[in-house]
Every structure is written in C-alpha cells, then in structure tokens.
Amino acid sequence: MSTGTYWPAENASGFYPSGSSERPIGTVLWDYQNCIPLTQIPTRDKPVLLLTPVVVPPAGSNPADDRDPFEILGQTISGRNIPIRHVPYTKAKGITGVHVAFVKRAGAVIFVITHLAGTDNLLQLEFAELVARICESRPFILLVCCNLAGRNISNTHFRTLVHIAGYTNADLLVAATLLLDSDPGLPMPADTQGRLDAEPAWLVQSWAAERDLMETCALWQACLPYQFHLNPSTLGSLLKRDGYALHYVVRESTRGALIGFCAAYATFADSSDVALIGSIAAVVVHPEYRRQGVGSSLYDAAMSKFGRVRGVQKLHLGSTFPRLLCGFTAEMADASQWFARKGWPVNMQGRGDQGGLVADWILHFTDLTGVMIPYSGLGYRQCYESDAQQVLDLEHRPPATTSHGFGWYDQYARTIQSEHIGDIIVGFDNGDTIVATAITYIPGQQSPAATDIPWPGSLNDNVGGVTCICIRVSTNFANDPIYEGADVGLSRDATIANLLYACYRALSGKGMTSMFLDGISFGDQVLMSLGFRKWAEYGPVWREI
Template structure:
C-alpha cells in the first residue's frame, strides 16, 4: 500500500498563490490534448492510493479526475498500490486507452515497489500508447528526469496545482513555471532516443562503435564480432541513430538462452550497451536499456534477466571497476557479490603452459584419472552436466556440452573419473580447430591462432566458468 500523504503546505490552505506546474518535457508532442483526442478516445488516469485528504475526506485525486472529465468525457480513473503494482484490471484499461496519465506522489522508498517502477511497467504494457507522467513534487527527486518517460509534468502538492495541470494538458494554460529559463534547465537532463532493431546486414558501423567504446583488450576483428552477433532465433539487437545523419551512436545486444534441457524456461541476457562518447549522459544508453528490457520481457518463457552473456560470449558481465556499475545499480541490479546473480566476479585466466611445473604435466590424486569422452559416455555426461549446472544455476553450459556431443566432438570433452564415476568435466578448444566453442568465445583468437582454452569446468560440488 502506498502511504503517501498529499497535504496542502502551511500558508497555502486557501487564498490565491502562484501555481507550481512545469512542463519538464514533451517529446511526444501530445500537449495540448485537444490536438490528439477524438470524441471516443479513452483517457486513463492512474493515481496512487493514499490517505484521504483531511480537508474534504475524499481521495485528493478525485477533483483532478473531475477537472479532466470536465474537458473530455471519457476519463477512466483507476487507483494503484505499491503492493499490487499493475494488475490485470490496469492492463485491461491501458489496452483500451488512447493515452495514460500516471500520477506519482512519493519519491522512491526502499521498503516497497517505487511508483516510478510501476509507471515504467504501465509504459511497457502500453508501449504504443501515449504516456504522460505527473509528478506531485520534484521530478528529479523521484528519479524521473533520467528515466525514459517522454512527457513529464512537475506539479506542486496542492489540489490547486492539479487543477492547473488539467488546464495545461488541454492547452488552457502554460503553467506558471514554464518560463524559458526553467524549461531550459529541466530539458538539459537525458532525453528519449527511439531505438530501432538492427538488421545485421552491415556490421561495419557496429564494429567501429565497438572498438571506439571498449578498451583495447576487448577489441575484435570484424568476422568474429559478426559471428557473435548474427545468431538466428535467439539474438536481437538494437541501435540508436543520430537523426541528422543516420550515424549509429548507440548499440545494445540481447540474447535468450534455455535455462535447462526441458527448453521451456528462458533467461534473457542484456549482453552489451555501448554509446559513442560524445553522446553519453544524454539518454541514449537509457533509451536502449529500457527498450531492450521491454522486448526481452515480452518473449514467452523468459523468467529471468542477466547482465552480460555466457554463450556467445560478448562479455560475461560488467568489467570490474567499471564506472557503469553504479549506473546499473541505480536501475535495480544487485552488486553485493554475495551469491550467484548478485555481481560475483567471473575470471578469464591467461595461463602459459610452459610456466607450469613439468610443462603443464602433473600427477593427479590417487584414484583419479582423466580421459576424453567417447560416444558411450553420452548419457552419463548428459546426466552429470544437467545435475551440476542446474544445482549451480549455470545457464548455457548444458547446451555447450550437448552441441559438441551432437557434432561428434567427444575428444573436446575431458572427463575426470574416480573409478567408473564422473566427478568432473571440462571443454577444450583452440582457435583454429573448427570448434564451435572457439566461435562462441573469441578472446583466445585475439592472442594468437595457436591459443586455446578450457571452459565449463564442472566439478561435483564446485565449478569454474573458465
């Protein structure tokens, strides 16, 4: 339950005063409503459930709804709560509405779902609807300025202010706070850039952007990058273009991967968000991020989201000590490093065999032997990997083992055996031997053609990604 109070500030409980209404931005060009609404168009007003106003014992947003209804007959006023968020009732109204007015009365509260998050859910459901957010308070304090809402109105907390909002929405007033100086100040924060789906036909501009944005150790040649990105059926990527020239200034890569062998549940990967440096802190990354997450959530079977990608491996997550970490934390990603899915470090190790004792050859513990898998091991390996990766929640590993087995590349699967029982498994590859793993993990190739790797090291009760 949202427990915010809308109370008139001292000294403003009656009498004339200046309005505190400001149009922060209107990228949809939907104000005034008289230009876009027809007689039969429904306007949905979503307002928080709050303590009844002491002045008249009613919902203080009811007068706001009546002020809107006096100007357009088809106003549908539906409250929402933090506990329930957007329910099936809200969804039905959103889908019928021409536009949605979403009122926010409180800044974020760590103890409950924020009103901004509920507004984002409403916008996701009604992706093609016009959305107007009305902030009863400082829009910046609510986290709205950096959000991707294209139309935001900032209002004072009084009933009089909400009445002025109604007049602004229908073009009867511009609001007392819309001076040129104030609008300029509020328009400086990030804007919304409409993303489009990347067709994948020409990888050159994305390749150029990739090498422009990432440190040298993550640079790739054009062919390996194209192979990583062009994955029919489970890859979808988005770009933002500069309107004046059509230049690609932002790119976002996403994938979907089956969680287990049942192939019913999917994990959606936000694998990469990069923006050309002159256009950062202007809303390009946020626009790509919001659009990509909306698209992933729409895919049937997706029940989890992750940062980074395991296979194909663009990056397994955010590079350590990256300034982007705080950016993602502000959007709800947990980075406490206490467990899987909470920002744990993942290591890619570069090991030189000649630096190991005996040139990399060592004697294992008594009773433990290592060998390549064979066709006869298929079912046993499948059961072992399914059990261990499910227990450790490592998505994508099972597919890598099965892809090699189905291709007949059993020599690429190394088993650790204790008597006749499999207690460990790993996958090996080199850059030039045609292994599909070398295509999924391109980093060995950046060192040299004879460099190989070991991945998906899975030990009963313990495992490594590399």
C-alpha cells in the same frame, strides 16, 4: 485539517488559455512505451496501480465531500473493465514497502504528481523516480496535475508523461480520456510548451547487421579496453544470433552516426525448454554523448523486451553464451554504479545468490609446472556417442569452477549433436561412470564453443580453449570407493587438475601452444599450481525479472 502532512491546494488558473477559463486542458506530452491507451496493456490478473498523493482538495470543492480527490479517476478507468488498484502515498512516509509490494503485483503503474514548486514539494518527483526504478520493465505513466513551466522532466526516467491543468473532477476526467482513448489532448498554452525543458528523445532501433555492424565494431573498440577489442567478423558472429539476439542502437539525429549500442540475449538456462536467461551483455555509448539519456534509452528498450519474452525468469549483467563479457571489469566502475542506480545489486558480490568474482585464465604450455598432480583414480578420454546420456546428466555433475552453470547444458547438447563431439573430454571411474567433463575447442573451427567464446582466437590462433568444467557433486566423493580415506577437497582439486592435464594433452596434440579457461570463480590455487595466470576478472550481477 492540518496541512502539515498534506500537499496544499494550488491555484491552476494560469493554466487555462485566454478566453477559456473554465475549459480543462491536457495532453500526452510523450509515450515512448506505447502504453496509451491503457486498453492495450495486457493486465490479465495484474491490475493497473494508481498511486496518488494525499492532498488538500482543490479550491472550489464541496466541503461536505470527503472522498479522495482522485477517486473519480480510478472509477473512470475501472469502468472500461480495466482492473485498478488505488493506493495513496503521503508526504511524511513517502514510498513504503507496502507500495513496493503493490508495484511488484501490478501490470502497469500510474503515478500522480500535484506539486512541483518549492523544495519540499519536489518530494513528489523524487518519489516518482523511485517508483519508476522499482517498476523495472512495467509500463510507468507519470500524470502531472500542476504547472510544468520551467521544469526539466526527464524522458529517460519517465517514458510516458501526461499533463493536465489541475486535479479537479473536470481535470481528472480529461486525464481519464487521454489515458483511455489515446486522445492527444488539447493544445498546451505556448508559454508552458516553451518552458518545458525535457532531455532529447533518442530513437532506439533494433540492431541490423548489414546496416550497423561496422559502426558497432568501431564504437566497441573506441569504448572498451584494448584487451577486449574484436574485429568485425568475430563481433558479427557473436551478435548475429537469430531467435535470441535482442540488440538495439541509437543514432545521432543530425548526421546519423551510431552513438549507442546495447547487446542483449535471451538464452536457455538449463535442460528446460522454457526457462530463459535475459542477458544485458553490454551497453556502449560514445564518450561525447554520455549523460544525455542514450544509455538509458537503450537499456529501457532491452528491459522492456525481456518483459515481453515468455520464459525469461532471471536477468544477468554480462553474458553466458555467446560470451562477450562475464560482467563488469575493474575498469568499468562507473558503469557498475550506473546500473546500481537502476536497481541492480552490484555491491552484493559474494552474498546471496550473486556468487563471487569470475576470471578468465591462460596457460602457456611452456609455463606448465612440473608439480606432481595427485592421482584422481580416474581415466580420461574423448567423448563417444554412447556417452551422450551420461554427459548430459549435469544434475549429478554440476559446474566445478563457478557458482552458475546457466547455458552449460545447451553448450554440451549442441557439441554432442555436432561433428565436434570428440572435443568433450570425460573422466570416468572403474565402472565406466562419467565423473568429470570439460569442453575443449580450437579457434576458427565451427564448434559451438569456438563460435561462442572469442577470446582465445583474439589472442592467437594457437590458443585453444577449455570451458564448462563439471565434476560429480562433492557429497559423492566421500561415498565413492575410489576416494575412500581421501580428503574430499583434495580429491576434488585432483580431479580438476587431472582433467585440465587431459585437456592440455588433447589441445597440444592439435598444435595448440596455450590454453584459455573462461568464467572461473573458484579453484584459483589449483590453476596457479599448474602455471595458469589470470587474464581478466569480472563482476557478474544477477537479479530476478
């Protein structure tokens, strides 16, 4: 057998305590995922994936035994009625698309490493890091079957680490016992324990308003541009959302100061009462504690929670409603690359289902241009209770200024059910069919939009807001008598312009002097022609769970 394609056998005799040279040792060094024993992982129809290297059998093995050295580990685990899928990986090919497919179908992954010495042998650790990223929220267990002395194994990348002396049958039976029975294992030799340099483990706690709000606000203001600063009252109202807020904090162990915060939400995607969007709204870490695993610990906690929330089908970097940030700003380039390393498609803007950049716009009414707005053929008024069914029919009147309307149905439904139903502006045709809608709001009021979008109020009490602009799908314009002979794109722009003018009249009638538009990804020319200017620009990122 040529050893060029295989990792060679190692002598693990130095791992045995003095006086116990025939006694295999092992331990669970840490398990921050709480996934050991394996029997507590709900596998159902998803097996545990066992990824093992193709290696030369350990010294002392029976030459006539041509079985995979790790077969005994898989058999022992499956003997506890845990479905197991054993898939080898090789030194030459590493982790292939086949492995990725198996990971995606697995309920949990056990990745085995047998070699850490030498540049060539560090490949196994690199393969493990790759698989850990592919796992996303799935439990990932790193099983190390070699000397760990002097090795810096990151507990932010590897949230569960099991160590055994080697990969003889006896060693692997020890590993099976650790994985199945939650036995903490036999003590490691002092020299091995002392030289195992792991990154500090950060204690992640669920966010509690009474305990954490003031420090969270201070951290927010210390880390974000001044434009996005919020006072404790406003930030608290956005974060305290019982039922769908999934926030976490990390505190410094010595002084107890709050040094990291993750804001996350699980909110309704559309009119379905089961489809949810999981949003990572922000991961904020104090500058002095960056690059020490704080952000990864917070992120892992949120992603793990999303994996356990029933109905979460899509993930979002940014937030829908309540609206903190739509995505990354230009000042957050380092953060975007941090998420890219965690598997988010941050460089796919404008391709696939990612959509393009998203912007917030503001119009000071003194800047409203005298441009002639083409007649759209529609009438505009406040929403009545009798309009409710038509207004909620967003399937035929989708978002007009952005690619994604996640959370918009819920925003309209909550507004209709409130005393602020008149904040909805509708555009209707000659047959009284509603063709266009938008939601206006006044800072400080308790309307759904006003409590979900903080930025107008952060600018000035006289800045009103407009959100969730919807118009009838473009194919209907060409077939609608009121647009006969008109250019479809022009008619669409005319409808948006007329709708915004109706919103301007509604807001100015309530004493507002400016108008704030959020989450706009197209229609820039229309907005600039009216006198709007861009206030902020974001790069939202989406992915499947």
